[in-house]
Amino acid sequence: MAKKNIDWANIGFGYIKTDYRYVSHYKNGAWDEGALITDETITLNECACVFQYAQTCFEGLKAYTTEDGHIVTFRPDLNAERMMNSAARLEMPQFPKERFIDAVTKTVAANADYVPPFGSGATLYIRPFMFGSNPVIGVKPAEEYQFRILTTPVGPYFKGGAKPITICVSDFDRAAPHGTGHVKAGLNYAMSLHAIMEAHRNGFDENMYLDAATRTYVEETGGANFIFVTKDNTVVTPKSGSILPSITRRSIIYVAEHYLGLKVEERPVRFDEVKDFAECGLCGTAAVISPVGKIVDHGNEICMPSGMEKMGPVIQKLYDTLTGIQMGHIEAPEGWIHVIK
Numbered sequence: 292m293a294k295k296n297i298d299w300a301n302i303g304f305g306y307i308k309t310d311y312r313y314v315s316h317y318k319n320g321a322w323d324e325g326a327l328i329t330d331e332t333i334t335l336n337e338c339a340c341v342f343q344y345a346q347t348c349f350e351g352l353k354a355y356t357t358e359d360g361h362i363v364t365f366r367p368d369l370n371a372e373r374m375m376n377s378a379a380r381l382e383m384p385q386f387p388k389e390r391f392i393d394a395v396t397k398t399v400a401a402n403a404d405y406v407p408p409f410g411s412g413a414t415l416y417i418r419p420f421m422f423g424s425n426p427v428i429g430v431k432p433a434e435e436y437q438f439r440i441l442t443t444p445v446g447p448y449f450k451g452g453a454k455p456i457t458i459c460v461s462d463f464d465r466a467a468p469h470g471t472g473h474v475k476a477g478l479n480y481a482m483s484l485h486a487i488m489e490a491h492r493n494g495f496d497e498n499m500y501l502d503a504a505t506r507t508y509v510e511e512t513g514g515a516n517f518i519f520v521t522k523d524n525t526v527v528t529p530k531s532g533s534i535l536p537s538i539t540r541r542s543i544i545y546v547a548e549h550y551l552g553l554k555v556e557e558r559p560v561r562f563d564e565v566k567d568f569a570e571c572g573l574c575g576t577a578a579v580i581s582p583v584g585k586i587v588d589h590g591n592e593i594c595m596p597s598g599m600e601k602m603g604p605v606i607q608k609l610y611d612t613l614t615g616i617q618m619g620h621i622e623a624p625e626g627w628i629h630v631i632k
């Protein structure tokens with residue numbers, strides 16, 4: 292088997308069809324045994340719950356080629372657990388954790404030729420997703436579901452890779468208190484589409500959402516959590532019940548404390564504190580750690596001291612350590628790296 296002939300260094304964050312995907316059907320109260328299939332299309336009834344009431348949730352993780360040629364994934368157990376939480380919140384059946392990890396393993400192994408080579412700057416993005424598939428017209432959960440995994444090779448989420456981006460404070464809210472912001476429901480992303488297009492039309496790369504109740508605290512962006520660094524090198528990350536519990540952010544906290552000896556504060560972050568930070572970054576599976584150079588609030592510019600040319604020094608260290616662990620040249624904490632082959 293040979294790697295596919297793809298220009299790995301120049302792909303963006305888009306969909307490229309791979310050879311295999313995984314599907315398991317839920318019917319009569321049970322998941323079937325699941326299988327790898329080749330057909331990338333899905334045929335559903337017009338009244339499927341996912342179409343009418345957006346009953347769908349998903350996950351995102353990546354497969355990496357390590358320096359010594361293995362294919363690995365990063366903490367898939369945490370994606371499995373988060374998807375179980377998302378499913379519970381949306382009244383969907385849970386796909387068991389061990390089966391989730393096994394399905395990820397099988398899907399990535401089957402698409403090994405699409406896992407970008409070490410050092411290419413690209414990775415294989417893994418997208419587990421689940422949806423209500425039988426016809427529903429009264430507002431109620433479906434009785435039948437599909438759990439699927441698709442994979443696609445991806446490059447950097449933001450054009451320009453590690454170049455600092457400019458974001459704006461959104462007038463729209465991402466998630467309500469006691470809503471679904473803490474789970475990975477498709478509906479959270481549907482409602483962010485207008486906000487992100489407005490941001491792009493106004494020349495910004497992303498939105499900073501504030502808390503919906505008071506519009507005083509920093510929440511997150513449409514697809515990543517925030518990390519800030521104070522002028523005395525403390526890593527600060529927003530705590531909120533309505534943001535997604537990012538696996539990247541949780542890993543960065545551990546790396547900051549245990550690998551780099553930095554102080555970390557996970558706490559509510561007021562927007563009026565942001566101007567005092569030295570560095571800002573967005574963290575997530577897709578974003579990895581993307582530096583933010585400028586934050587614009589209705590014309591008021593906050594220019595991070597780290598500037599628009601490169602990552603600040605602390606975020607650079609966090610980035611190097613985290614990606615070093617993911618790519619296998621820095622020893623990982625027990626259980627973080629799941630070897631596929």
Ligand code: PLP
Pocket residue numbers: 351511512513514515516535536537538539540574575576577
């Ligand atoms: N926040 C949102 C809204 C996201 O969609 C994501 C991506 O999954 C994240 C944060 C980052 O989470 P993770 O680090 O688990 O990918």
Ligand code: COI
Pocket residue numbers: 350351352513514515575576577578
């Ligand atoms: C991820 O980082 O995996 C996500 O799901 C975020 C999305 C914006 C691509």
